[in-house]
Amino acid sequence: DAKTTQPPSMDCAEGRAANLPCNHSTISGNEYVYWYRQIHSQGPQYIIHGLKNNETNEMASLIITEDRKSSTLILPHATLRDTAVYYCIAPSWGNTDKLIFGTGTRLQVFP
Amino acid sequence: EAGVTQFPSHSVIEKGQTVTLRCDPISGHDNLYWYRRVMGKEIKFLLHFVKESKQDESGMPNNRFLAERTGGTYSTLKVQPAELEDSGVYFCASSLTGSGEKLFFGSGTQLSVL
Numbered sequence: 484d485a486k487t488t489q490p491p492s493m494d495c496a497e498g499r500a501a502n503l504p505c506n507h508s509t510i511s512g513n514e515y516v517y518w519y520r521q522i523h524s525q526g527p528q529y530i531i532h533g534l535k536n537n538e539t540n541e542m543a544s545l546i547i548t549e550d551r552k553s554s555t556l557i558l559p560h561a562t563l564r565d566t567a568v569y570y571c572i573a574p575s576w577g578n579t580d581k582l583i584f585g586t587g588t589r590l591q592v593f594p
Numbered sequence: 595e596a597g598v599t600q601f602p603s604h605s606v607i608e609k610g611q612t613v614t615l616r617c618d619p620i621s622g623h624d625n626l627y628w629y630r631r632v633m634g635k636e637i638k639f640l641l642h643f644v645k646e647s648k649q650d651e652s653g654m655p656n657n658r659f660l661a662e663r664t665g666g667t668y669s670t671l672k673v674q675p676a677e678l679e680d681s682g683v684y685f686c687a688s689s690l691t692g693s694g695e696k697l698f699f700g701s702g703t704q705l706s707v708l
Contacts, residue, residue, distance in 0.1 A: 521637075524701070525701055526685050526687070526699030526700050526701050526702050527637065527685070527687075527697075527699045528699065529696035529697060529698070532696070579695070580625065580627060580642060580689060580692055580695070580697060581639045581642065581650060581653075582629075582637075582639065582697070583636075583639075584636050584637040584638075585636060586636060
């Protein structure tokens, strides 16, 4: 599994885009980038994942740099309910269900 | 569609007692996982079932922990005897096909050992 580095905390105004960075400079060719989040008192929730192309779903967009050494999770219009700890995980293929969560980024969305 | 269900949501027991946690995965999901977060540390993998078989139990901390998944449906995680350091939140997750698939997590069981 590739080591990931995330800022410990970020703030975002409600309605604005939240851009959460993740560094994974040691990622190898078969390692995907997964994003999960944990809202207080709930279990982790899958958000999105990608290999090398940018991805978008109903929750977020994932932008992966061309060299794949970093990525950014974008919540286009953050709401108060998006306040959570966000985890960037880069498991090796075969370990995508044995997730290493790390410390993540605590995103605080304020009114 | 019902999500992953865990019971109980909270459990408070004394050191040396036994506790059994239950997890009902999403119907049809062959893959079931246990994770836990203890004492403010990071969420850690415990083990992985494929149907009723243990695929990977490398994260189980010691032999006081016993996980079962009889019939390949729900799973139980028994801690016997419980120790103070077992306190934390135990999460269950399930997925349809395993590797590469997203995991669906339950809300967890908060275990407090006094």
